Amino acid sequence: xxxxxxxxxxxxxxxxxxxxxxxxxxxxxxxxxxxxxxxxxxxxxxxxxxxxxxxxxxxxxxxxxxxxxxxxxxxxxxxxxxxxxxxxxxxxxxxxxxxxxxxxxxxxxxxxx
Amino acid sequence: xxxxxxxxxxxxxxxxxxxxxxxxxxxxxxxxxxxxxxxxxxxxxxxxxxxxxxxxxxxxxxxxxxxxxxxxxxxxxxxxxxxxxxxxxxxxxxxxxxxxxxxxxxxxx
Numbered sequence: 255x256x257x258x259x260x261x262x263x264x265x266x267x268x269x270x271x272x273x274x275x276x277x278x279x280x281x282x283x284x285x286x287x288x289x290x291x292x293x294x295x296x297x298x299x300x301x302x303x304x305x306x307x308x309x310x311x312x313x314x315x316x317x318x319x320x321x322x323x324x325x326x327x328x329x330x331x332x333x334x335x336x337x338x339x340x341x342x343x344x345x346x347x348x349x350x351x352x353x354x355x356x357x358x359x360x361x362x363x364x365x366x367x
Numbered sequence: 368x369x370x371x372x373x374x375x376x377x378x379x380x381x382x383x384x385x386x387x388x389x390x391x392x393x394x395x396x397x398x399x400x401x402x403x404x405x406x407x408x409x410x411x412x413x414x415x416x417x418x419x420x421x422x423x424x425x426x427x428x429x430x431x432x433x434x435x436x437x438x439x440x441x442x443x444x445x446x447x448x449x450x451x452x453x454x455x456x457x458x459x460x461x462x463x464x465x466x467x468x469x470x471x472x473x474x475x476x
Contacts, residue, residue, distance in 0.1 A: 256410065285462065297411070297454065297466040310461045344410055348462070355401050356464065358410030 257281065258359035260345050266365045272333040275362045277345030279326055285309075285348045286328040287356060288320055292341040303328055335366045369394040371467035373455050379473045383444045388470045390455030391437040400438050401464060402431050403454040411454055445474045 257280035267273055279286050288300040299312035303322035314320075317335075322328040332339060342363050346356035370393040380386055392400065399418050403411035415424040417433040424431045428449060430441040440453055452471045456464040 256412075258410075287463065289466075296468040297456075299463045299465065302461070302463055304462075310463050312463065342408075346410075355403070355413035355416055357413065358403075360410050361408075363408075 256357050256359060258345060258347050258357050260343075260359035260362050262362060263360065264363050264365075266367060267335060269335055269337060269366055271335050271366075272331065273335065273364065275330040275332070275343050275345075275364075277328045277330070277347075277359060279328070279345075279347030280357050283347035283349055283357070284326065286322055286326070287346045287348070288314075288328070288330050289344045289346065290341050291344060291361075295341075297344070300330070332364070337366050340364055340366045369457055369459055369465040371455055371457055371465055373453075373467035373470050375470060376468070377471045377473070379475065380442070380445055382446055382474055382476050385441070385443045385445070387442070388440040388453055388455075388472070389437060390440070390467055392455075392457045394457045394459045394465070396459050398458045398460070400433055401456040401458065402429075402438070402440055403456065405452045405454055405469070407452075414453075442472065445472070447474045447476050450474045 259278040261276045284305045286303045290298045300314040302310040320330045342361045344361045346358045348356045374389045402414040405411040415431040420435045452469040454469045456466040
């Protein structure tokens with residue numbers, strides 16, 4: 255157990271639907287990062303939150319949004335889902351600076367049918 | 368934009384057959400180079416951080432080295448349990464890590 259908790263582990267939904275992925279960071283970590291991993295794209299950075307504030311955005315679609323709550327857990331909202339959104343979604347956390355690497359959760363596997 | 372290229376894409380080794388994985392990078396102002404191990408269906412697991420050219424880090428059968436343009440992950444006398452995908456990532460000015468596509472290592476007994 256890495257200390258980063260992601261729920262649900264698996265999610266199957268239909269095109270056009272909306273889903274919410276949840277992440278609880280490791281105790282004491284203030285930063286949360288979201289990544290998407292698909293077979294043909296590798297790990298792609300989506301967004302970074304630090305202590306409730308958005309710090310950096312990557313290649314995140316407008317249909318996707320995220321937030322970090324006062325208790326530091328984070329949610330990634332995916333809407334108007336398309337088949338191409340099927341992927342593994344990882345959350346990672348780190349202390350103030352990730353000098354010793356992020357700690358990744360075990361991921362949420364999203365399948366859009 | 369930061370670029371990370373890993374080679375080879377896949378590596379098949381016999382148990383005990385040492386080899387090296389390559390990670391070449393282009394980044395403005397490298398803050399750190401990271402190596403992760405990822406098993407199928409699981410999240411990446413942190414292995415090493417390297418900060419400056421000439422630095423080396425070791426962990427069991429793994430040794431990571433860094434030059435100004437690339438990093439190598441050496442696997443010495445690998446065992447089947449070393450089979451995994453090894454990911455390289457760079458960190459520049461902000462805190463995000465940019466990952467390479469990975470090298471999938473298969474070690475046969």
